[in-house]
Amino acid sequence: MDVVIEPRGDTALDTIEREAPDLVLLDIMLPGKDGLSICRELRPKFNGPIIMLTSLDSDMNQILGLELGANDYILKTTPPSVLVARLRAQLRNMRSSQPADAPQAPKTQHQLVFGQLTIDPVNRDVVLANEKVALSTSDFDLLWLLASHA
Incomplete structure (x- = not known):
């Protein structure tokens, strides 16, 4: 996996647009703009999985994150190996749900x-x-x- 880290919420949408990731992992508590706001703004224009990874474990935060468009809500206490397995599962589900004739990522490396x-x-x-x-x-x-x- 190639990972790009954006520590600020107020610049996260620009980074996501520029990097065009397959999956976005968001924390709720970010400086500049919270992860829930980012999720709400990102969902209409991002087709990949959005995962909330946070220490906020209240039912209301989990429901809100999922209702705003997150595909999953994972607590930071989750072991890293389990986190990676869940991220891979989300990517597998995304790829298997695309029609066979859907546009795929470019296979060639030529401009x-x-x-x-x-x-x-x-x-x-x-x-x-x-x-x-x-x-x-x-x-x-x-x-x-x-x-x-x-």
């Missing part, structure tokens, strides 16, 4: 260039006229699918 448009599948970056274009995961996948079959 596509169309005039002033550059699409980098490794970093999931799109640059148009020397300006980075922010795309959601599904928007990037659709653009890649269309551009790679132009």
Whole structure:
């Protein structure tokens, strides 16, 4: 697993958009913006699993996290090996629930260039006229699918 750590809640959405992860692991208590707010804002534009990992074990926090769009709510007292197994299970479930003809992550590592448009599948970056274009995961996948079959 490649892991990117963003310690601040107020910059987490930008990091998630830039990195386009397969899974997001959120703490509720983050400086700048709490994990529940991030989950609520992220869910409409992120199709992958969102997991809350926190020390707040009240029923209300768990219900709220799940109702706001989290796929799972895990307490920090969970052993690391169990945590990793649950994360892998979420990723397996996500992949098995996608239709066979759904756009997959780009398999090639070559950039596509169309005039002033550059699409980098490794970093999931799109640059148009020397300006980075922010795309959601599904928007990037659709653009890649269309551009790679132009």
